[in-house]
Amino acid sequence: MAGTSSGIVAGLTAVAVGTVGFLAYRAQATVPAGLGGRPTASASPSATPTKAPRDRLHPTALPGSSGTGERVVYSVDDNRVWLVDERNRVQRTFRVNPGSVDPPVGQYWVSSRSNAVTGTDGLPIEHVVRFTSVDGVVIGFSAAVGGGDAQTVADPNVKTGGIRESRVDGEAMWKFATIGVRVVVIR
Structure with missing residues (x-):
């Protein structure tokens, strides 16, 4: 017994x-902004410009004024990500497919990661890298396990914060964006 x-x-x-x-x-x-130990967004609009300058001859070049040091740069207007090392060199850049909820412009830090889960759109996803939430919708990068990158929400009332990448790009993000790595969101 x-x-x-x-x-x-x-x-x-x-x-x-x-x-x-x-x-x-x-x-x-x-956790509300300012209570999580690290700031979730830039308090000053001048710290991250509304629309970062672009190189018209090289549209995939890292936008100016996106910060310095190791970081993930995500442009909500261009649907593009840059993985930038500590020496400000772009290690990789790729296009993404955003969810229905965009993060505000600002600075964030990777706060959690999951190797494999089910996304809010019902698809199995992998290499999930989360960095903020907006009105209860968690925002982060992920890759659909089936290889698709489209958000396939049947219910238009379901808000999604998943920023979808290809599986190859998702693996690169997973290796690069560990807990505490900065994410800079620009227009």
């Missing part, structure tokens, strides 16, 4: 630890 009691206690402990972990994750995803 003693073995049965210890098994029950171990099972209840495992459930309790899992529940606390899940609740902590959900709470972290909804």
Whole structure:
């Protein structure tokens, strides 16, 4: 009987630890700006311009005024991402397909990651890199496991924050954007 009691206690402990972990994750995803330990958006509009200057001869070139140092730069107007190393060299750039909710212009930090989950559009996704939330909608980069990059929400009332990448680009993002890496969102 003693073995049965210890098994029950171990099972209840495992459930309790899992529940606390899940609740902590959900709470972290909804922390108001300024309370999460790191700023989620630039307090000054001058820190990140409304529309970063572009090189007309090289449209895939890193936009000026996108910051310095290691960072992910995401242009909501161009639907493009740049992975930039600590020496300000672009390691990779690629196009993305945004969800229905865009993050505001500003600076963020990668706050959580998941290797594989189901997206709000119901598709299995991988290499999920989250950096903010807007009105309860979590915003982050991901790749559809089936290789598709389109948001396929059947219900138009479902808001999605997934910024979809190809699987190859998603793997590059996964390797580059670890917890704490800066994400700069520009127009």
